[in-house]
Amino acid sequence: xxxxxxxxxxxxxxxxxxxxxxxxxxxxxxxxxxxxxxxxxxxxxxxxxxxxxxxxxxxxxxxxxxxxxxxxxxxxxxxxxxxxxxxxxxxxxxxxxxxxxxxxxxxxxxxxxxxxxxxxxxxxxxxxxxxxxxxxxxxxxxxxxxxxxxxxxxxxxxxxxxxxxxxxxxxxxxxxxxxxxxxxxxxxxxxxxxxxxxxxxxxxxxxxxxxxxxxxxxxxxxxxxxxxxxxxxxxxxxxxxxxxxxxxxxxxxxxxxxxxxxxxxxxxxxxxxxxxxxxxxxxxxxxxxxxxxxxxxxxxxxxxxxxxxxxxxxxxxxxxxxxxxxxxxxxxxxxxxxxxxxxxxxxxxxxxxxxxxxxxxxxxxxxxxxxxxxxxxxxxxxxxxxxxxxxxxxxxxxxxxxxxxxxxxxxxxxxxxxxxxxxxxxxxxxxxxxxxxxxxxxxxxxxxxxxxxxxxxxxxxxxxxxxxxxxxxxxxxxxxxxxxxxxxxxxxxxxxxxxxxxxxxxxxxxxxxxxxxxxxxxxxxxxxxxxxxxxxxxxxxxxxxxxxxxxxxxxxxxxxxx
Numbered sequence: 001x002x003x004x005x006x007x008x009x010x011x012x013x014x015x016x017x018x019x020x021x022x023x024x025x026x027x028x029x030x031x032x033x034x035x036x037x038x039x040x041x042x043x044x045x046x047x048x049x050x051x052x053x054x055x056x057x058x059x060x061x062x063x064x065x066x067x068x069x070x071x072x073x074x075x076x077x078x079x080x081x082x083x084x085x086x087x088x089x090x091x092x093x094x095x096x097x098x099x100x101x102x103x104x105x106x107x108x109x110x111x112x113x114x115x116x117x118x119x120x121x122x123x124x125x126x127x128x129x130x131x132x133x134x135x136x137x138x139x140x141x142x143x144x145x146x147x148x149x150x151x152x153x154x155x156x157x158x159x160x161x162x163x164x165x166x167x168x169x170x171x172x173x174x175x176x177x178x179x180x181x182x183x184x185x186x187x188x189x190x191x192x193x194x195x196x197x198x199x200x201x202x203x204x205x206x207x208x209x210x211x212x213x214x215x216x217x218x219x220x221x222x223x224x225x226x227x228x229x230x231x232x233x234x235x236x237x238x239x240x241x242x243x244x245x246x247x248x249x250x251x252x253x254x255x256x257x258x259x260x261x262x263x264x265x266x267x268x269x270x271x272x273x274x275x276x277x278x279x280x281x282x283x284x285x286x287x288x289x290x291x292x293x294x295x296x297x298x299x300x301x302x303x304x305x306x307x308x309x310x311x312x313x314x315x316x317x318x319x320x321x322x323x324x325x326x327x328x329x330x331x332x333x334x335x336x337x338x339x340x341x342x343x344x345x346x347x348x349x350x351x352x353x354x355x356x357x358x359x360x361x362x363x364x365x366x367x368x369x370x371x372x373x374x375x376x377x378x379x380x381x382x383x384x385x386x387x388x389x390x391x392x393x394x395x396x397x398x399x400x401x402x403x404x405x406x407x408x409x410x411x412x413x414x415x416x417x418x419x420x421x422x423x424x425x426x427x428x429x430x431x432x433x434x435x436x437x438x439x440x441x442x443x444x445x446x447x448x449x450x451x452x453x454x455x456x457x458x459x460x461x462x463x464x465x466x467x468x469x470x471x472x473x474x475x476x477x478x479x480x481x482x483x484x485x486x487x488x489x490x491x492x493x494x495x496x497x498x499x500x501x502x503x504x505x506x507x508x509x510x511x512x513x514x515x516x517x518x519x520x521x522x523x524x525x526x527x528x529x530x531x532x533x534x535x536x537x538x539x540x541x542x543x544x545x546x547x548x549x550x551x552x553x554x555x556x557x558x559x560x561x562x
Contacts, residue, residue, distance in 0.1 A: 033523045035534040036483060037294040039344045042243040136170040137241045139233065140214030140311075143222045144206050144304075146179040149186065151225035151356050154262035156191060158227045161265070164234030168241075169218070172233065176224075177210030179203060204320030204330035207304065211314060217241075219314050223305040226252060228353040229267040235351035236308040244313055246344045247335060249291075250306030250351030253277055257356040270354040278359050290347040293483045296336075296457070296515075297387045298345050304331035306353050309338075317341060321382065328375035329382075336383050340457055342519035384426070384457050386481065391426070394445075398428030400458035400477065400511065401451045406432045412465030412548040414439060415557045420462075421445060423470035424477070427460070456514055464492070464508040467557070468545035475543050480513040487516030487535035491543060507539070508547060 034041040141159060145152050159174055174191045178184065180198025187193050194213045196206055211219050218240045220233060232250065239246045254275040257266070284301045285291065291298055304320075317337055324330040335345060380389040380396055389396035402420065404413055413435050421427060421443070428445050436448045453459065458480060479489040492508030516535045523531045549562075556562025 033519070033528050033531050033534055037292060037344050037346075039239065039243050039246050039346050040292060042245070042344070043239070136166065136168055137217040137237065138215065139169045139172045139218045139220060139237055140211065140216030141172060141174045141220045141222060141233070142207055142210030142214065143174065143176045143224055144179065144203055144210070145176055145181065145185055145224040147181050148224045150262060151227075151257075152176065152185055152187075154257065154260075154266070154356075155222060155224055155227045156188060157263055158229075158266055159233075161230050162228070162233045163230045164237075168234040169237050173214055173216060175210040175213050177206040177213075179206040200325035201327050202322065202325055203304065204324050204334075205322040208319040208322060211311070211319060217311055219309055219311055221304055221307040222353065223355075225356040226305045226353045227257070227266045227270075227356070228351075229270075230265075232351050232353055235348045236306075239346055239348065240308050240310045240313075243344065244310035245342070246309065246346050247302065247313065247338045248308045248346045248348050248351075249302045250308070250353060251347075251349050252303060252306050252353055252355050254355050254357065254359055256358075257354065266354050267352075275358050285347050285349065288347075290349060291345045294339070294345040295483050295485075296339060296385050296481060299332050299335035299339060299383075300387075301347070302331055302335035302345065304334070305355065306351065307331065308348075308351075313338065313343060317343075324378060326374055326378060327371050329378045332379050333382050336385075336388065340515055340518075342515050342522060384455075389426070394426060396426075397455050398445070399426050399456070400424070400460040401453060401456040402427050402429040402460045402462060403451060404429060404431050404435065404462045405464075408435075408462075408465055409548070409550065410435060410438055411552060411554055412550075414554050415467050415548045415552060416462060416465035417446075418557075419467040420473060423468075423473035453514060459512045459514055461510040461512075462508075463510065464506065465548040466492070466508050466545045467548055468543070472544035476509060476511050476540065476545075479538070479540055480511055485513065486538045487520075488512045488537045490537070490539040491545065492539075492541070492547070508545075 143152065143155055143159075156174065156176075159172070162172070165172070176185060176187050176191060176193045178193065178195040179202055180196060182198075184193065184195060192213055194209050196202065196209055207221055218237050220236050222228065236248060236250055239248050253270060254277055255270045255273040256275060257269065257273065260269050260273070281301060284298075288294055288298060288301070291301065294301075317334075319334075320330050321333050321337075324333070339345060377395070382396060383389055384397040384399035389399075404417070413431070417429055417431075417439065421429065425445075428447060428451070430447045430449060430451045431439070433448060436446060439446060441448070451459075458477065460476070476489065476491055480486065489511045490507045490509070491511070492506070520531055520535060548557075552562055
């Protein structure tokens with residue numbers, strides 16, 4: 001590809017002009033545009049001076065070019081990380097009730113993902129410089145801690161044994177981020193300690209505090225009770241250094257390390273005392289080829305206890321959501337936000353760290369079920385899309401955001417909106433002033449004027465009133481889901497069947513995956529040519545949707561005779 005001039009991403013129709021999607025606006029240098037989640041192609045076409053210390057294999061291999069293809073065996077249930085054991089006791093018992101109740105309800109309902117993206121825009125304004133290229137990167141390792149001094153000592157010792165200095169990474173600084181322990185943990189010389197007050201389970205805020213205290217170009221996150229093998233940093237840093245858009249999750253294994261000497265090499269004692277790992281996560285990594293085939297649901301396979309990304313990506317999106325104040329979910333929300341803004345997800349199976357303790361499924365069932373419910377609800381309040389939030393209850397952000405073109409027949413608009421919301425109850429419909437007033441505006445899913453698309457994932461434009469059963473509307477949304485889905489889908493148009501003359505002459509509906517819009521815009525601003533060819537578009541016909549007839553009445557539609 002040839003890089004050259006700059007061009008803005010424009011839209012036509014009801015939302016003429018640039019799409020208002022702040023976030024990662026500048027494309028990282030050295031990374032050429034790639035479709036879908038093909039981070040292997042990004043590595044394959046990286047410039048010669050990019051930070052890739054190992055040979056690049058044929059991208060058709062569909063694997064991490066420098067990694068092995070081991071199956072993953074990690075993830076302590078939903079998210080047991082550094083805080084799991086200790087917070088389960090004194091910390092969680094003291095805070096779970098109060099914070100999971102009053103605080104969670106107050107913050108989660110108001111949050112609706114606005115906090116995350118507001119922070120994304122603010123952080124990006126201050127940190128818009130993309131990372132420098134050439135040579136190994138500097139690395140900041142953030143170790144999150146709460147009341148686990150012995151586990152912390154083991155993890156810090158293991159970080160002194162990392163291999164790869166000078167080839168995979170230039171230098172490493174370690175920051176311990178303490179989430180309100182009663183006493184400050186002891187750290188060796190050269191390790192920085194930052195602390196925050198004990199105000200509930202605030203692992204996300206602690207990680208942000210640790211990241212802000214460091215200066216590394218690549219950020220690696222560990223939990224105090226998750227001890228890395230010697231090759232961990234090499235495997236974790238490799239991809240973010242070459243592909244700054246990537247969020248990389250390592251492999252977490254489990255062992256009973258409580259009675260072992262913290263100085264004992266974990267790669268020796270871990271396998272000797274290994275505990276069962278969750279098969280579902282191992283299966284997910286295998287089925288997705290280590291997340292090369294990731295889609296909008298793959299955020300569920302990301303664990304903050306073994307995580308890495310470029311500082312450019314982390315600060316551009318505002319880091320972890322600090323409104324999480326109960327156990328779990330902040331890593332899933334971050335991964336979903338990375339995906340929504342066009343980032344890439346990847347699994348590094350050779351980046352192994354050992355969690356001290358059993359997988360989540362091996363813990364007390366009553367406590368596990370209660371915590372899992374709280375975590376799931378917290379995520380559902382913040383994420384949209386299939387598999388992330390409720391389908392009937394309106395807990396999370398709207399999906400899709402719908403814009404109805406001005407100047408359409410008022411009766412047709414009323415029929416279309418009723419049909420659409422019956423099928424897609426999580427949608428939010430933006431109407432002109434006249435249409436909004438005519439429908440009464442009593443339904444809080446009806447809004448006046450242009451939408452704010454910063455937290456939206458999908459945009460549905462109604463260019464002609466249509467109606468149909470739920471299956472027809474859902475088929476439109478399903479068309480932009482999955483690994484190989486196009487960036488936009490038109491419904492109707494030339495050749496579509498309709499109720500009268502000319503019904504097939506123009507597009508009735510247009511659904512856009514806003515992730516592709518964000519990626520196009522970022523790459524176009526960087527001057528990359530040939531970007532549009534990477535994002536397919538298609539037209540759907542034969543769906544059980546049809547235009548509202550020009551002579552239709554709302555009465556006949558509601559009564560079922562027209």
